Amino acid sequence: MLNYRQLHYFWAVAKTGSVARASEQLNLTPQTISGQITLLEETYGLALFQRVGRQLELTETGRQALVYAEQMFQLGGELEAMLRAGPQEQILFRVGVADVVPKSIVYRLLAPTMEMDDTLRINCREDKLERLLADLAIQRLDLVISDSPMPSHLDIKGYSQKLGECGLSFFATPALAKRHAAPFPTCLQDAPLLIPGAETVMRSRLLRWLGEQQVQPRIVGEFDDSALMQAFGQSGSGIFVAPSVIAEEVCRQYGVTLIGQTDAVLESFYAISVERKVKHPGIVAITEGARRQLFHW
Structure with missing residues (x-):
């Protein structure tokens, strides 16, 4: 199993650019950090850093590992902030919108969620569909609105609901x-x-x-x-x-x-989520509103 403490040391060195700066930031000795990163490399038989002159640089494997580490520790920070904040009265509804979907359509699809009580707070982000689906897969989004269903070539678990056409x-x-x-x-x-x-x-x-x-x-x-x-x-x-x-x-x-x-x-519009049976109140409001008010199914 992945040692997250060792991964955190690797991430700190990669972000700060040196073992010395990472040790100051983490309040640990350079030897401790270097030793733990070496153990991480030995566990998987891969080099994450390489010496170039006096500089420490990431290998190609290290660069790939850093992408995952960034996501993991960003989510960890969000989790810590949520736990420190205590019980939340509002439900965060994170919606990704494919950038090809007309803004007027997006507004009218999301409008029913604004008519709900104050328990729902929308976080809306626009991007390319494949990047949004990647975030949906790791549950950084609750829903993706697109002009096409889930692409069959992507190895991502998701379910498409047709909102209307x-x-x-x-x-x-x-x-x-x-x-x-x-x-x-x-x-x-x-x-x-x-x-x-x-x-x-x-x-x-x-x-x-x-x-x-x-x-x-x-x-x-x-x-x-x-x-x-x-x-x-x-x-x-x-x-x-x-x-x-x-x-x-x-x-x-x-x-x-x-x-x-x-x-x-x-032209068709779809709601893509990781749930086959929709339970999130925001998604329910969007799908019902689209069928009854916007597209009149």
């Missing part, structure tokens, strides 16, 4: 809409179009649908961040797309015109 709407400033006033979707022919980036599920579905409609717009911008795409659309840079469920909100917020909609291109 909706069609796609197309928007343009009044001036741009006037210049491309043909019936939809013919109006998209040769029109400047802003589309979701390569990391989104929607991109390939949209391009396939455009091919089926035999229209060829001019793609002038690609965006992983939907809010940035909408900002460019608001400026008149091109026609842009958003989920139909927030069409009225997009028109009101950005002062644009709805020029067409299609249900042949569906």
Whole structure:
């Protein structure tokens, strides 16, 4: 079994850069720290440090071990802070949001949790899906919201619940809409179009649908961040797309015109958790709110 005290000494030396500084920080003799790290290396038959001149540097194995040690001692610090704080009246609800999910959708999905009593406190973080799922696996997150279910190639235990789906709407400033006033979707022919980036599920579905409609717009911008795409659309840079469920909100917020909609291109949203049977009150509020209020299942 891993000796966590030895690992802590290794982590301290790696962070401070020397045995001497680590010994001052831990209030131990350099010999004690060096001896314990040597025992750790001998246990696994691997070198964690190497001498380069007078400097002590991490080996490749040491660098990999440091990543895990960082996570372990960060979680340990959080645990200690929680225990010292005593009983908590609030339940912390840690939500990870894939950066490709439109912010308006995220807000409306999370809104039911804000209507609960004061026992729930939300901690919301946006990142790439795979990094969020890695944190979900080690229980640093309670839930991940994504535009796709749990990827099958990841060796992570998780369960996907479909929150809902909706069609796609197309928007343009009044001036741009006037210049491309043909019936939809013919109006998209040769029109400047802003589309979701390569990391989104929607991109390939949209391009396939455009091919089926035999229209060829001019793609002038690609965006992983939907809010940035909408900002460019608001400026008149091109026609842009958003989920139909927030069409009225997009028109009101950005002062644009709805020029067409299609249900042949569906965008789906998922809640990914480590529980097959959901028990967390925050997750229950999100799933029930999505089905009853947002997507009207």
